[in-house]
Each structure stands twice: as structure tokens, then as C-alpha cells.
Amino acid sequence: MDKTINYLAFGDSLTVGFGAPDGRGFVYSFKMKVEQWLNVPVQLIQAGTNGATTSELLQTLESDPQIQKDIQEADIITITAGGNDLIQAAIPFFYQNDPAFLKSALQTYESNYKEIMAKIETLRQGIDTPYVIALIGLYNPLPQVPESAYWVQRFNLFLRKLEQPHIHIVQVYDAFIGQDTRYLSDDAIHPNEDGYDELARQVESVVSLQQLQQLIP
Secondary structure: OOOOOOEEEEOHHHHHHHOOOHOOOOHHHHHHHHHHHHOOOOEEEEEOOOOOOOOHHHHHHHHHHHHHHHHHOOOEEEEEHHHHEEEEEEEEHHHHOHHHHHHHHHHHHHHHHHHHHHHHHHHHOOOOOOOEEEEOOOOOOOOOOHHHHHHHHHHHHHHHOOOOOEEEEEEOHHHHHHHHHHEEEOOOOEOOOHHHHHHHHHHHHOOOOHHHHOOOO
């Protein structure tokens, strides 16, 4: 029987593709690229939730038997998380000018992300088949807030700690700097079609063909 690659896309509105026509975000571009590279069909499981914070994603992972099963069966997992943690903290920060809101959001994000990765590892225990995870870092969703660049980079810095041979960190921050009008949609927060294409290119540049070939027996 020919191999089919199971691709689980898990995360927030970036995984949904919010802001692109028909919600066709980076997930679809990456799926097609993997099919091209490996010449095998890719089964996409789209598990994105608009507005989801890392707390909500962790809760889903801990309580939803379907997503747990999807993780156990996945060959490729992409995760987008953290943007909503940052945005929700930026609102009170903006009004009260107290960085404690952003600091607290960063701590919550770090602790939740560690637990998300630990949960995935637990779910994969005893499963011998190789799998690849790509964690997608943040671009600056609030370029109009001067302090946001510092905090976005703090969020991204943390992701590096999670890197392992099968866990790849996709940093997209630099690609989006100064490209707000080109890469962001009308809401000035989510990417537009070009922005999602750029996200897909960044994922493709980090997850190599060689690593993906190991997924095919």
C-alpha cells in the first residue's frame, strides 16, 4: 500500500488562514509543497481555531480525544501559537502603559508551550514512526505599538529552547519587518495571501526534503 503523509495543522487563526481568500493560508501551500517534494498524497487535518491562546490550545490538547488521536497518527505537525496571548496583553498595556501585562503573557506562553510539547511527546510514546514538528514563531502583529517589537522577539527567543532534531523552529519575524502593507491584510494584524505565501516559504526553508523523506518507509 502506498504511503499517505498525515499532516496535522494545529494552532490559532494563522493555521486557519484567516485574512487569506477562502482561508487558504500557509497550511495549504505547505501541504502542496510536501506532495510535490515527496510525490505522495498528503492528508491534511486542519485543527486551527481563530483567536485561540496557548491556554486554549493546551486545553484542547488535554481534553479532545480526536486531536490526541490525530497527534499520534501525524507524520508532520505545524503549530502556530502565541500571537493572541501577546495581543490580549497589549490592550491593557496600551491603556495603562504597564509592561507587567506583557511580562505575564510571556510567562504564561512559555509555560503553556512547554506543556503542549510535553503532551505531544507523551502522546507519541511507544510510537516508533518518525515525525516532524515545525513551530512557527511570531511576526510583529502590532507594528503600531512601539514596544511590541521587543516583546515579540522575547516570545521568539523562547521557542529556540524547544528545538530538537525532529522539532524545527521557523522564525518569520525578519521576513515581515517593514512589509506591513505588503504582507498584512486589511485588519493590519493577520497576513494576507502574500503574507501566507511568505510564511509557507519560511516553513519550507526550515523543514528540509531530507527530513521529510525519512517519513516514507
